[in-house]
Amino acid sequence: MRSLKWLGVALVAAVLGACNAPGNGLSGDAVREYLREVEQWRTQRLAQLRAPEGWLSYTGSGRLKTGAYRVGSAAANDVVLPSGPAELGFLQVDRDGEAIFTAGSRAGARINGEPLERAVLVPGVAHVNEASRVQVGDSEFYLVRTGSILGWRYRDPQSPRRLAFTAIEHFPVDPKWNVSAQWRPFPAPKQAVLLTSIGTPLPAVVPGEAVFEVNGRSYHLQPVLDEAAPASRRLFFLLSDRTSGRETYGGARYLYAAMPTDGVVQLDFNRAENPPCAFTPHVVCPIAPAINRLDLAVTAGEKFQYLPQ
Structure with a gap:
């Protein structure tokens, strides 16, 4: 612990020394304030990544074409999710791009906080519209469209990657x-x-x-x-x-x-x-x-x- 503390003091001293070099124009106080601001930004950035809705909670994805898909965590499904119910439901993607989802009877799926039986899923498009999200507990299954490509995403706030991420x-x-x-x-x-x-x-x-x-x-x-x-x-x-x-x-x-x-x-x-x-x-x-x-x-x-x- 003592060596780490010494290293931190030495790093700040080195930065202060470099910033006070001729021609730099920054005072010691200005450098300390800048370091504090960058450290605050880093702390906020880490908190965003580690948040339950952050990028580290994304655990599954794939592409979809016209057709019928069984969706769930069981290996026999057409869309195999990394976690969640073995049989989440059945997805039908029509030629015109409409996607109809029918929830499994034991999945406990919800949409907009309400029990889900059957619904048209609207794909999310960046900066245009939000996706319809099939929720099971804290996890979510939904569709996205990137250009002409239709795909699916799965988010799990209990992702081991998210929980283990520290820096x-x-x-x-x-x-x-x-x-x-x-x-x-x-x-x-x-x-x-x-x-x-x-x-x-x-x-x-x-x-x-x-x-x-x-x-x-x-x-x-x-x-x-x-x-x-x-x-x-x-x-x-x-x-x-x-x-x-x-x-x-x-x-x-x-x-x-x-x-x-x-x-x-x-x-x-x-x-x-x-x-x-x-x-x-x-x-x-x-x-x-x-x-x-x-x-x-x-x-x-x-x-x-x-x-x-």
């Missing part, structure tokens, strides 16, 4: 990676198409680009508007760099930033985070576009870590 691996905090970038808005926002982790297209709006320097070399990143929080009008950067696929998740890391002020957008790479796909294989995430692949090792933010299945 996210990070690079050491370094204030030099809290970068003030020049904001260059486009005359009109550009329509773009991102690709997801399963290769499906995802329309996006790109309002401009952020230009910044590291070690005297110029780099640029183009964000999309954060559709998950339209009221906040945050900028959403999907980026990869020379650490991607080695120390960090290969598909992308995500970085959120406030809208520019006086032509400046603040890029705090110490808050670069893994996408949901880094924590569970049962969700779909947009990946970094080619224009945001930096020829630079961004040794800040979250690292990739292998999790127990």
Whole structure:
């Protein structure tokens, strides 16, 4: 315990020393406040991941085509769930995409808090509509649509992966990676198409680009508007760099930033985070576009870590 405490003191001292180097311009108090803010962000981020409804609760997924499916945890089912009733029910997907679910007589399934016998399940579409959720205890079975692909998801708050998860691996905090970038808005926002982790297209709006320097070399990143929080009008950067696929998740890391002020957008790479796909294989995430692949090792933010299945 003493050695760990000494290591923490030494790390803070090293950061303070680096930040008080000539030309840095940060006072010791400012650095301490910045470290406190990053640590608070990390604590909130971990709490979100470990929450019962967080990404670590996703334990099952698959694709669906037109046809009939027996659904449940028994191995004889067409859709085999990782937990829950042996026979949850029967799913019929018609040619027009309508999905009708009939619950098993002993499943104890509910929908909208009411006992479920038979219902049309509406697939969830990101940023468009919520899915109809078949509930069994705290667990949920529901459908999603990503482009033309219909799939199913299963969430279990008692997932061993969620319950065993205690920390996210990070690079050491370094204030030099809290970068003030020049904001260059486009005359009109550009329509773009991102690709997801399963290769499906995802329309996006790109309002401009952020230009910044590291070690005297110029780099640029183009964000999309954060559709998950339209009221906040945050900028959403999907980026990869020379650490991607080695120390960090290969598909992308995500970085959120406030809208520019006086032509400046603040890029705090110490808050670069893994996408949901880094924590569970049962969700779909947009990946970094080619224009945001930096020829630079961004040794800040979250690292990739292998999790127990």
